[in-house]
Amino acid sequence: MDPNEDTEWNDILRKHGILPQQIKITQNDIYDSAVERAQEEESRRLENLDLDELDELEDEEDDEVLAHYRAQRLAEFNAQLSKEKFGELTQISKPDYAGEVTDASESAWVVVHLFRDSIPACKLMNRFLSEIAQQYRATKFVKIVSVECIANYPDANLPTLLVYRNGDVKGQLVKLDSLGGLRAKRKDVEKYLLGVGALDKSLRRSLSGEAEADSGDDSDDGGAKHSTYFDLSKGL
Structure with a gap:
């Protein structure tokens, strides 16, 4: 049935x-x-x-x-x-630091470059950061003369990157040694910042004439674990 x-x-x-x-x-x-x-x-x-x-x-x-x-x-x-309200690397002075970096990091990632114009690696880093700032406009990029930021800061530690979020230092890159020294490429710095979390890859813009090969290999952690860490925040 x-x-x-x-x-x-x-x-x-x-x-x-x-x-x-x-x-x-x-x-x-x-x-x-x-x-x-x-x-x-x-x-x-x-x-x-x-x-x-x-x-x-x-x-x-x-x-x-x-x-x-x-x-x-x-x-x-x-x-x-x-x-995406930023888009360039701007220079600040010591009195600007709290507002332009610490306070600004409450609403966006902020990357600070401690530099000296006389140091070739700093010039290289400034060029890299200027280009990365154009690509990742949701992240704020600033530079400040090292000894103006921290009195007697040694040139041997330059260039130095400080990465801020929510008022705290989330990452530090001291010198370019871990990224290849003067042979470092923009994509190496980009990988480091991606590894820290300072860049939103979904918002990445391509530079005019940028080759795909220079966009970097996504397979590693951005090099963050290779950088030397110093507690620089106490001197700011």
Whole structure:
């Protein structure tokens, strides 16, 4: 006996709860299910389009649906712009330090370069940081003359990077030795900062004419574990 068969006996058994009630699928049910699947697929497709691609579909799609996704993309774009508010390496002085670094780090990562113009490695680091600042505009990059920041700070420790977040030093890179010295590349410094967590890779912008090979190998931890650590914050 087939319990799903539509017979008078089975109807009696269903009435007394011996067999479960028969679920009948109508043509309307099939149509509604197909429409729902199509709407879900269309939503997934539209969610992956940018503003320009949505504009191209203006004559093909429902205005209300497009307006919804366009507003969503604009909100995402504006949220990204609110994060990417820096974009350059700026020089500060000792009186600026608390506001430009410690206080600023409450809302964004801040990378500080202690430098001297007379030291080649510092010039190299300044060039790297200027380029990285253009790529990662959600991170604040500043430089300050070493002895102005910390009295009698030894040139032998330069260049020095201090990485701040939420008012605290989260990472220190002392000299370029661990990154290859004067043979270091921009991607080596970028890897170190990624390893510390100071850079948001999802917001990375490419420099004009940048080669893909120079973007760095993502396979390691950014070199943070190789840097020498000194407690420099006490002298600030």
